[in-house]
Amino acid sequence: MSLSPLPLDVRLMNATAGVLFAGVFLFALAALLGWAARHPAFDIRAIVVDGEVTHNNAVTLRANVAPRLRGNFFTIDLKDVRVAFEAVPWVRRAFVRREFPYRLHVTLEEFQPVALWARDDTDVDARLIDRTGVLFDANLGDVDVDALPRLWGPPQRAAEILATLGALRPVFAPLDAELVGLDLTERGQWRAELDNGGRIELGRGEAAELIERSRRFVATAPQVAARYHRSADAIEAADLRYPRAYALRLKGVTTVSAALPSRKGPAPQPQTKRNG
Structure with a gap:
């Protein structure tokens, strides 16, 4: 026994409901992200640095890098962080990753x-x-x-x-x-x-x-x-x-x-x- 197709008006109602649901979901997601972007709980509170650090120390790195960092855990641009560290004397390359919920992990490679x-x-x-x-x-x-x-x-x-x-x-x-x-x-x-x-x-x-x-x-x-x-x-x-x-x-x-x-x-x- 074959099922008869749904009437046109029912199909339109289903499509409209799907679009509305997707819109509400995206709006809620955007609101959630906006909240997270502003919430102080996700501010960068710690930067862990390891690797080759023979010619640098925490004071030097903080003075050179901290003023150039913008954003929190979700919004900070890791490329900007990498560039900031690589501008420090002796740093050849920097590898940066996020560590939830408020920390960055940086591994340095120094010039030899x-x-x-x-x-x-x-x-x-x-x-x-x-x-x-x-x-x-x-x-x-x-x-x-x-x-x-x-x-x-x-x-x-x-x-x-x-x-x-x-x-x-x-x-x-x-x-x-x-x-x-x-x-x-x-x-x-x-x-x-x-x-x-x-x-x-x-x-x-x-x-x-x-x-x-x-x-x-x-x-x-x-x-x-x-x-x-x-x-x-x-x-x-x-x-x-x-x-x-x-x-x-x-x-x-x-x-x-x-x-x-x-x-x-x-x-x-x-x-x-x-x-x-």
């Missing part, structure tokens, strides 16, 4: 400085480089900058310069000298600095080319220094930009004997040139 970004040791605008190659500003007094290598070059190539330093350091290890500085000039010339103050002109090229030149130099420089009764620690300067040779200057080594000053001025410091 691995190098100093400075033109020279007197650069007052020095910055720091994170392990990922990101430049950031921080209080240099919080870091032992003397223990960090110094890098310089186009800021957009900071990550590349950091990676090149990491690739070159093991190459110079046989000299019992540590690479403590690396510069990339605007013209694309690479220049390295040893911990004894020695300067190494590496020339142009990719990391692989710099490594190959450096290996040839490291393999023979101690032998050249030994001829003058010097160790590799006496390297004052070297120029590796020659195709199959390099120029080397050693501390305390000269081929000029003592004599009266020339009218043309003092003689230049001679260099030892080694064929590669």
